[in-house]
Amino acid sequence: MKTILKTEVTVRSICDGFVYNELEGKGLFGLAGKLTIQPEYQRNYIYASIDGGKKEVAVIDSILKGYPIGLIYFNKINSDKLEVLDGQQRITSLGRFLADKFAIKDENGMEQYFSGMAKDKQNKILEAKLLIYECEGTESEIKEWFKTINIAGVPLNNQELLNAVYSGPFVTLGKEEFSNSQNANIQKWSAYVSGTANRQDFLERALDWVSKGNIGDYMSKHRYDKDINELKTYFNGVIDWVSSVFTDIESEMRGLEWGRLYEEYHKKSYDSTKISAEVQKLYADPYVKSRKGVFEYILGGSIDTKLLEVRVFDEAIKKSIYAKQTKEAESKSISNCPHCAMGHDANKSKIWKLDEMDADHVMAWSKGGETKAENCQMLCKTHNRAKGNR
Numbered sequence: 001m002k003t004i005l006k007t008e009v010t011v012r013s014i015c016d017g018f019v020y021n022e023l024e025g026k027g028l029f030g031l032a033g034k035l036t037i038q039p040e041y042q043r044n045y046i047y048a049s050i051d052g053g054k055k056e057v058a059v060i061d062s063i064l065k066g067y068p069i070g071l072i073y074f075n076k077i078n079s080d081k082l083e084v085l086d087g088q089q090r091i092t093s094l095g096r097f098l099a100d101k102f103a104i105k106d107e108n109g110m111e112q113y114f115s116g117m118a119k120d121k122q123n124k125i126l127e128a129k130l131l132i133y134e135c136e137g138t139e140s141e142i143k144e145w146f147k148t149i150n151i152a153g154v155p156l157n158n159q160e161l162l163n164a165v166y167s168g169p170f171v172t173l174g175k176e177e178f179s180n181s182q183n184a185n186i187q188k189w190s191a192y193v194s195g196t197a198n199r200q201d202f203l204e205r206a207l208d209w210v211s212k213g214n215i216g217d218y219m220s221k222h223r224y225d226k227d228i229n230e231l232k233t234y235f236n237g238v239i240d241w242v243s244s245v246f247t248d249i250e251s252e253m254r255g256l257e258w259g260r261l262y263e264e265y266h267k268k269s270y271d272s273t274k275i276s277a278e279v280q281k282l283y284a285d286p287y288v289k290s291r292k293g294v295f296e297y298i299l300g301g302s303i304d305t306k307l308l309e310v311r312v313f314d315e316a317i318k319k320s321i322y323a324k325q326t327k328e329a330e331s332k333s334i335s336n337c338p339h340c341a342m343g344h345d346a347n348k349s350k351i352w353k354l355d356e357m358d359a360d361h362v363m364a365w366s367k368g369g370e371t372k373a374e375n376c377q378m379l380c381k382t383h384n385r386a387k388g389n390r
């Protein structure tokens with residue numbers, strides 16, 4: 001068994017001579033006839049057990065975003081003949097898209113076929129490189145090997161794939177800094193970033209932050225750089241900012257989108273003593289369900305209570321308050337929504353049904369109002385929505 005990793009095969013060359021069989025619903029050939037996309041044995045054994053069935057559109061979207069679409073395996077029959085072992089679905093998606101068999105949605109939600117795309121976008125797809133393992137061996141060797149890597153093997157994750165695709169001085173330096181579990185900074189980073197060094201999670205986060213989510217593009221652009229200064233400086237900038245704004249380390253900080261929060265809030269000034277007190281107050285508040293949301297809530301000026309998922313009134317409280325309000329309203333011939341009752345339109349004597357009303361904090365939670373029956377009133381959905389700041 002021999003395997004060679006190929007990193008320079010483009011979508012254009014894979015789809016050269018692509019033939020799609022409408023009748024059988026499958027792609028047949030590629031690489032100018034050299035590649036058989038669906039060999040006979042795949043159907044009954046390999047194909048069924050492996051390809052997860054990624055949707056066609058997702059394949060194209062990934063390519064356009066510069067994301068890897070995963071490893072593809074070819075079986076080398078001879079110097080002139082290859083068969084797809086794994087990746088049939090992805091290759092067929094690419095071929096079908098280039099043949100205008102389906103459309104994707106563009107930024108404005110408009111359907112877009114390949115032939116109608118701007119030239120630069122077309123080229124981005126055509127020139128995208130795939131990561132291909134060419135294996136050479138007998139059919140039974142290959143089947144056996146394939147079974148082993150897919151059952152016992154840990155598949156490469158996204159960042160590991162990207163490291164392979166964009167291998168070069170930049171990745172080497174990046175891994176020395178971010179993927180070295182001996183790096184003394186790992187412990188500090190782990191307070192804010194989840195994952196492990198050896199599975200590339202810190203490198204991935206650093207790239208994600210500096211590239212604003214366009215990791216593939218960034219790696220491609222910097223592939224031959226001899227330093228990683230920008231990457232390091234940005235990452236450390238984010239970490240230093242978080243640790244100076246929030247002086248206590250809480251476990252819920254781990255894995256938050258600090259890169260995005262840094263971009264949004266690092267120009268605002270914060271008093272870390274006050275911030276610390278506010279974090280402690282919210283952590284002690286039994287009504288706060290999402291502690292993960294505490295940090296963004298505070299950064300944003302303690303306004304967006306949705307981030308905290310404040311506890312809501314339970315059904316028993318809602319029902320009893322509804323019954324009480326409705327009984328009183330009926331005796332006075334006014335609406336059971338106190339806000340409607342104060343109005344002058346047709347709703348002022350309307351009796352709403354329970355499912356037409358929502359529970360509201362009389363005194364807002366953010367102003368100290370508790371989630372108890374004494375602080376609950378039922379409002380019609382319109383008035384409840386209008387009240388805001390809950």
Ligand SMILES: [Zn+2]
Nearest residue numbers: 337340380383
């Ligand atoms: Zn109302």
